[in-house]
Amino acid sequence: MPFDYIPPLLRDSSSKIILLVMDGLGGLPIRQGGPTELEAAQSPHMDQLASEGVLGQVTPIRPGITPGSGPAHLALFGYDPLEYEIGRGVLESVGVGLKVGLGDIAARGNFCTLDDNGNISDRRAGRIPTEDAIPLVERLKMVKVPGVSTEVRHVKEYRFAVVMRGDDLHSDILDTDPQRTGVPPLPATALSASAEPTAQLFNQWISKANQTLADNPEANGMTLRGFSTDPRLPTFKDSFGLKAAAISVYPMYKGVASLVGMQVIDFKGEAPADEFNALRDAWDEFDFFFIHIKKTDSKGEDGDFEGKSMVIEGVDQALPQLLDLKPDVLIITGDHSTPARMRTHSWHPVPFLLWAPATVRPDDQKSFGERACGRGGLGNFPSVNTLPLALAHAGRLEKFGA
Amino acid sequence: MPFDYIPPLLRDSSSKIILLVMDGLGGLPIRQGGPTELEAAQSPHMDQLASEGVLGQVTPIRPGITPGSGPAHLALFGYDPLEYEIGRGVLESVGVGLKVGLGDIAARGNFCTLDDNGNISDRRAGRIPTEDAIPLVERLKMVKVPGVSTEVRHVKEYRFAVVMRGDDLHSDILDTDPQRTGVPPLPATALSASAEPTAQLFNQWISKANQTLADNPEANGMTLRGFSTDPRLPTFKDSFGLKAAAISVYPMYKGVASLVGMQVIDFKGEAPADEFNALRDAWDEFDFFFIHIKKTDSKGEDGDFEGKSMVIEGVDQALPQLLDLKPDVLIITGDHSTPARMRTHSWHPVPFLLWAPATVRPDDQKSFGERACGRGGLGNFPSVNTLPLALAHAGRLEKFGA
Numbered sequence: 001m002p003f004d005y006i007p008p009l010l011r012d013s014s015s016k017i018i019l020l021v022m023d024g025l026g027g028l029p030i031r032q033g034g035p036t037e038l039e040a041a042q043s044p045h046m047d048q049l050a051s052e053g054v055l056g057q058v059t060p061i062r063p064g065i066t067p068g069s070g071p072a073h074l075a076l077f078g079y080d081p082l083e084y085e086i087g088r089g090v091l092e093s094v095g096v097g098l099k100v101g102l103g104d105i106a107a108r109g110n111f112c113t114l115d116d117n118g119n120i121s122d123r124r125a126g127r128i129p130t131e132d133a134i135p136l137v138e139r140l141k142m143v144k145v146p147g148v149s150t151e152v153r154h155v156k157e158y159r160f161a162v163v164m165r166g167d168d169l170h171s172d173i174l175d176t177d178p179q180r181t182g183v184p185p186l187p188a189t190a191l192s193a194s195a196e197p198t199a200q201l202f203n204q205w206i207s208k209a210n211q212t213l214a215d216n217p218e219a220n221g222m223t224l225r226g227f228s229t230d231p232r233l234p235t236f237k238d239s240f241g242l243k244a245a246a247i248s249v250y251p252m253y254k255g256v257a258s259l260v261g262m263q264v265i266d267f268k269g270e271a272p273a274d275e276f277n278a279l280r281d282a283w284d285e286f287d288f289f290f291i292h293i294k295k296t297d298s299k300g301e302d303g304d305f306e307g308k309s310m311v312i313e314g315v316d317q318a319l320p321q322l323l324d325l326k327p328d329v330l331i332i333t334g335d336h337s338t339p340a341r342m343r344t345h346s347w348h349p350v351p352f353l354l355w356a357p358a359t360v361r362p363d364d365q366k367s368f369g370e371r372a373c374g375r376g377g378l379g380n381f382p383s384v385n386t387l388p389l390a391l392a393h394a395g396r397l398e399k400f401g402a
Numbered sequence: 403m404p405f406d407y408i409p410p411l412l413r414d415s416s417s418k419i420i421l422l423v424m425d426g427l428g429g430l431p432i433r434q435g436g437p438t439e440l441e442a443a444q445s446p447h448m449d450q451l452a453s454e455g456v457l458g459q460v461t462p463i464r465p466g467i468t469p470g471s472g473p474a475h476l477a478l479f480g481y482d483p484l485e486y487e488i489g490r491g492v493l494e495s496v497g498v499g500l501k502v503g504l505g506d507i508a509a510r511g512n513f514c515t516l517d518d519n520g521n522i523s524d525r526r527a528g529r530i531p532t533e534d535a536i537p538l539v540e541r542l543k544m545v546k547v548p549g550v551s552t553e554v555r556h557v558k559e560y561r562f563a564v565v566m567r568g569d570d571l572h573s574d575i576l577d578t579d580p581q582r583t584g585v586p587p588l589p590a591t592a593l594s595a596s597a598e599p600t601a602q603l604f605n606q607w608i609s610k611a612n613q614t615l616a617d618n619p620e621a622n623g624m625t626l627r628g629f630s631t632d633p634r635l636p637t638f639k640d641s642f643g644l645k646a647a648a649i650s651v652y653p654m655y656k657g658v659a660s661l662v663g664m665q666v667i668d669f670k671g672e673a674p675a676d677e678f679n680a681l682r683d684a685w686d687e688f689d690f691f692f693i694h695i696k697k698t699d700s701k702g703e704d705g706d707f708e709g710k711s712m713v714i715e716g717v718d719q720a721l722p723q724l725l726d727l728k729p730d731v732l733i734i735t736g737d738h739s740t741p742a743r744m745r746t747h748s749w750h751p752v753p754f755l756l757w758a759p760a761t762v763r764p765d766d767q768k769s770f771g772e773r774a775c776g777r778g779g780l781g782n783f784p785s786v787n788t789l790p791l792a793l794a795h796a797g798r799l800e801k802f803g804a
Contacts, residue, residue, distance in 0.1 A: 026763075028761075028763050029763075029764065032454065033764075036763075057779075057781070061407075061802055062405070062407070062787075062790065063783065063787040063790050063791055063794075064787070064789075064790030064791045064792075064793055064794035064795075064799065065407070065411070065790065065794070065799065065802050066794065066799060066800075066801045066802060067801065067802050067803060068801050068802060068803035068804040069804070070803050070804055071802055071803035072803075081802070081803065082407060086803075088804060091803070091804050092804065095804075339763075342761070344801075345801055346761070346794075347791075347794040347799070348763045370763060370779075371764075371765055371766050371779070374765050374778070374779035374781070375765075375777060379781055379782075380780070380781035380782075380783070
């Protein structure tokens, strides 16, 4: 359990919590003394919430550590990513919408190039473009091994994910990628006796798969890495007493949410307004709503400072849809920072806004931005503390001790 | 390893990090509403760096805990002093420039006064002044015990340090100081069978040493405490991937730096400019530079508020020497606070300035001082986080997870 002391304190409540995550929200100025993306955005609703609420900054993993999306979301959901690890195969698979259930084994796959002797000449098959890789993945979908089912999905360029399902499978298997060229791929090798049969099933699958790729000299082989299974995380319901819904356009975030037992909501459209409509439609059924906005991160990775600000403005314009629902607690933050200036995820702390009309202790900040959050009343704290704070402000925790 | 999750994330880089430590930097106002020593100092270069960079406050050990110099530096180097302990004998020895290698045994010594019955009448030999103690230490240097070598150095007043070197020595030995008068010093007593021979060797050394002191009634005996050996700290290179240089006038700080595997740079002179010149000369050879300024602490311990401010001003005047080298990351902080008003180390958090032109997220503080640091964007954090932050800002860490 992420916080052992919380389940005994949980109490029934009909209160509602919204966690609005703008991916990669934190930014940097692009000129000395200038604003960040968030500070530059015209966001009157968020500024109003900042005036009425309290600000702070969150550190997703540990100071100085740049998070991947999986660990960053786990942290926001209250699970310390150094304690609760999701295997790389599972993360890649859920990231493209493959389900990894209890006992299913997931792996990440790379197409590679094999020479006439079967040795690897290019570990990434010349970084084969997506349009060339998709038909090869279609071939892999046809490969069958008796006794188990397999599901394959393309990820990006030379990368794919594969999930094997069957009885008594184990993930204790070494990567087949030898990490260098001039040698053949390694066989899938079990690290324990119980994983032996699973390794053999993967080797059968690889062998048949390589046959179907043989006539395609640039990408005529593969390596598999990160064999892993459902991490069996303590559920969100057990950990925090919340019936939780996840609303996201992208499969990765739905996947991580489903690994902690949130219910993924299907909806049409991609705009913040579409996501907020989906939330409204599910309002009566859940206690907790995780909404994920992807494009702040995408614009950050593109180096598009203004584009990132505009995504934030778009979210701000749609915010009244959420406020009309009168949530008891609304938290607006990010999973990590993605400064347009750096074009990548970064370790910088993430702006955090907590609004809870009945219980918040306001600070004297009037706008939502990095500098204001640095002076905010909540200070600088780990992302994993988000859930306990949300529960408290939602009136869902009893007193500790007498 | 101080941070288990860091070594797997390390990546090669040619970036350069400078950690400038002004010993005892943190201070207190001497009149209601007045400035601290740092706030009173005219330090235009540091103020400029504060405008461009980000401020915070560091807590060396734990809140409320006043650190000694050894643990305070360990913390700044990334080693939690509650987890990584340096024995008192080792600390005293490296503090006066004695080398304590693997298997060497170090102890702190006190001269004491023995009466005619061999009982201690004064545990500190009347706090014998340094000039009287030095000739006695010269006598101790002559004392030899077969099978081992010993090295002795004076520390201050009635205190000295001794290091024994030989084969198969063990430090598991009780203090010989009985902590009261009217009884004789205790023999060196082994706490384990393997330390038995070492205890006997120290007893032989003490017995011979006492003979050479016999004609000096005020300081005719000794006690030894803090038997300890090289703490075998994980190296700075393994922990943080940095080739590190230490630049300090005083042996204590060179000693602690060398215990984590930093290379100590020899140079002439004592002024900040001399230390900065030494850094420039070593610039191409190292990734990380620890520079230690002692006199802020000395002036603080003297209760000399203005003197401490002037030391800070002297460092500020020399700062362009460092800036001309164009470091990727420059951190200016202290190991602990030594407010002139208190004339001693204190537990108060320490002002912290991080400047990293390519990656810093600036706050809106414009000057380097305690109050500004209390409002700084980095907040209040443990000193051990200094290194992870430095690595991140120097572009030396990969992303954690996918």
